[in-house]
Amino acid sequence: MTHPTEFTWGPFLRDWSGEWADSATDDVPYDRADEAARQDRWLGFPAAPEERIAALEERLGRRLPPSYREFLAVSDGWRHAGGFITLLAGTAEARWHDDASGLAAMFEEYLDDDPAPEELRDVEVWRRGLQLDVESDATHVVLDPEDVDENGEWAVCTWASWRAEPPRRFLDFATFMRDMHQEFHRLRARPANGEPEFVNATTRRLDARIEEARLWALGGDWEGAERALDGASAYGRPRASGLGDQIRRLLGGADLSYQDLAIDPRYAVELLPPLVADYARHRHRDDSGLKYSLRGATDDVVALAHTLLEQVRSGTYRYTAAGPFGEAVDRARESARWGDTDGAWRTMLDALPLWQPLGPDHLAPLGWVADPLLGPLLTPERGRALLSTPRGGPAGEPRGDDAVRSGPEGLSWLADPDAPGDHTSYRFVLVEGVEPWDLPGRLADGEEAALDEPMTFHEAHERWLRGRREFSGFEDRALVAVGRAGSGWSFAFDGDRPHLAPQRFVSPAAAACADARAVVVWGGLRDRHGGPFFHLSVARGGAELYAFTYADGEVRRTGPVPPALDPDRFFPSQEGPVGPEAFLRTERALLEAVADEFGVGLPRHAITRGRLHTFTTRSWTRPPRDGETFTVTRFAWGPN
Template identity: 70%
Template structure:
């Protein structure tokens, strides 16, 4: 690939012509023009003189932009620009388009009533543009005399109706021609049967660049590697897209990422197919034909594996595995994530990453874990950059600074009311010295004491609603997610509680505290007035020790409340109630040494179960409503 300046046309055009000539099949029947071009190894025409260019500018009434003008001095026109333009105009054939195609009317019809000046200007290109395509496959090429850069260059716009895409813009004519050279390479990169191998100085230089980029990526220099792979991908070089997609996927860029050629290779399929099918599952609910399109060329074994993984991803049973020490770290990380320690899970993976080994030379990083229901939520763009910046597979380099943890070491984040967290109300139970999996036997009865598989809060609510057949206005069973709340505590958290009713509320703290301590916190809005409220209760060995509820501007308390938690310190007036929540949560954090994992609760997957009702049964003379659903209605 010749490294030239944009205006160094001669070596660029000579190189392109030679590559084109060498790529023609020997047994074909070329046109007279093509045969002549092949014999002289030149796709262009004689250079245009300054007088000829000046005459053209007089005819058109405008001085031509610099890069097109310099091109004309090297060749007065061009054949086979890319794959769909057979002839580009020189000084004689360039002409104002003047909406000859009627495309200005078509694009204006697509404009909304509130379309701005820029959108209307784009549609008007078909009236003001200078047309450069002379012979093409229904492809238009226009220079825009009103889209001019500081360097005096006119933008180039191309459009073909069969591409079903908006016009493509290039900053100048030189950039357009470089892109057409890349398109020519991309179309020749995989020659059909009977065609000569497409190999030349450009392809050899690019292939060496791809290999160097692979090593740079494994050393942690992913930005340099991505830039090189993107350049090679523009020329259609094998490996470039498949390697580059691995980097893009770990950065969270999922659009148009298909791991070309690599995912369908049996060596790499176990690592790359999970990421491919997980993205497909997230956006394709009824039609799986697009998955087969991206698996074209794959053998039966790879296709079968892909569909098996697709079923596992959809039903939440996919489990990522890896070999060696990194595989051991994967299992440890999954167990940590299972109980909410997503920061610890991520550190476990990254600490083991230097020992990770690729499945082959086209494998840059572990990827299958992004489809794992417990490990996948760990990925953020920042963490993806950290992973890619970590030297691995025996390569050396500077280790990156660890990405910042996502979980505050406290409870106060619950008061932030972040709209992304969707936690305007919440309640939770903390139990000391008890494993999370033991919470259901303390807070639930019968069959409801069983844990559900880990799922997001939305998935859990949807599943619970579909399973519940009877709803009672007196029944307030909490659907809770469970996990670890620090080194000695476990939690059961409900991020979508019912409205609080002080007259019927029964704290689950006492029942949860057999042989230990339990803490209950509930913050939200009262049923009657929609005013903020806050409840705290603490129990030990099956008996409530103290509690208070701030509701409707009043404080209701029982037991001897420690000074650090005394509600009088936080609720001095009715107006201060909502502002006291953060301070109270900080006080609870300090008193018991507890925290809640924000990221796991709001973005991850946790085990869930349904507690006993947090309200007492109806008393004598109290009425309530019970509604039921048939099985068909529930579905």
């Protein structure tokens, strides 16, 4: 690996000087030294002879680090290092800082009783460092003789009072100077009105690299593209950050800075939705920052942004795209709507080679991440799969399928520690031969026998609580999400910490099925009495076939349970209840057995991260009998 300081100072400094001279304008007054530098196309000074460098080392009592020593041998100091250091020290000006700036004392005030090593470094560096800033805009630069690498290089530490950030650390002097050269470029990359365009050999090389990176990205080499774009972005090249941020957004990044592209009318329909969705998520109902994000946008784009904001907040935004890829998007949304998020993702990914960019700065479809049904499909793994898929025309290596699936199939994932409901309990109904939209008619009554619009569990639960005015201590109605549970099966799932009451429980399996089968499972580590429990009941044609319940260390069964599900296989005879760790293993085995027996599964990604239709079921407990008491809490809302 090449060490960061191994480059030739002469060409680097001469190129920098020429770029600076060419960017200077006649209408800006220069002092005599700067005008001479402009005419000579040289920001530096004559080279320091070896004896002068040696004299400085004798004065300091230390041998200088290699990269600074090599720099002095080419130029004994430097003008305009970046945008805020007017003069950088040569052999005559370099001196121990000895906290001349008072920064050590200032940073020391912020130390707590047990400071981290880097916090102590930020204090002591100003006492022991070699000061390099001679003239600057409140910017301090020191070489740290106690922060030395295996090559003898001293780290550089900088701090500016006007930057709201801690001191910055660079590996060595050469790395610092390259960063200052990049800063010089960043400050000139977007000329103001009337200023000449900033074009030179460096910008032409970087812009050609950006175009290469764009083609790499469309061909599936997003990692190579990202590296090239990051390198160009460090120099402030206008296209680099917008292209790179599209890659990062698909890898899970947010609050990115591609708004210049997002407000371009060519790309707004694709790039504005994720930007607006990120804004809505972090800023709630405050719209004051949106205007700033849209600075420079046309009136039409501003109007589109506010329309999108309302749609995102209300959950009504729908991503659309042209051509065959757009048709696949519509099919994917329908699959995601009923819980088949893996199928939805495969549909989009399979159609991705048919997608076409809206212009030369568009790398991938992005508007779909703001879609309430499609957005939850995105994971970092899926983002990498999308970016690795050639699209938009150029050929490339075909993608693999290893990152398509979102998680394990079946039911056993419910026994994982991060299962929904804080892993207290879960319950679900599986019905064979019916569609998800038919479940409310089988499990609910009256007005509640209808599906709500797709939403997350959290949103559905909040809405459910807002709409309730009465809470019964006896009634146990479940707020369930619905979807498809495999070939020919639909599910209704509740993961909101329900509590099993075995003495009052009435399985909804018989009511849910017609000619085919229905399966009810209820499990978890804790009920209201603190013990693990598990219930399974199976019905066909409106009648229960068999069932068993494990609770309080005992198994109660009815009907002929098939051998594969026989509770004696899972709960061997023993004294006392199964412990929590043992129960987790038993629970997982039971869930696997149920999945195998009926060929079913629950979509983990859709349930835990997606948006599904919901409804409220009938009570899972029987009505109270004579002599049984219970409480009912009613809320009456009056005017404020």
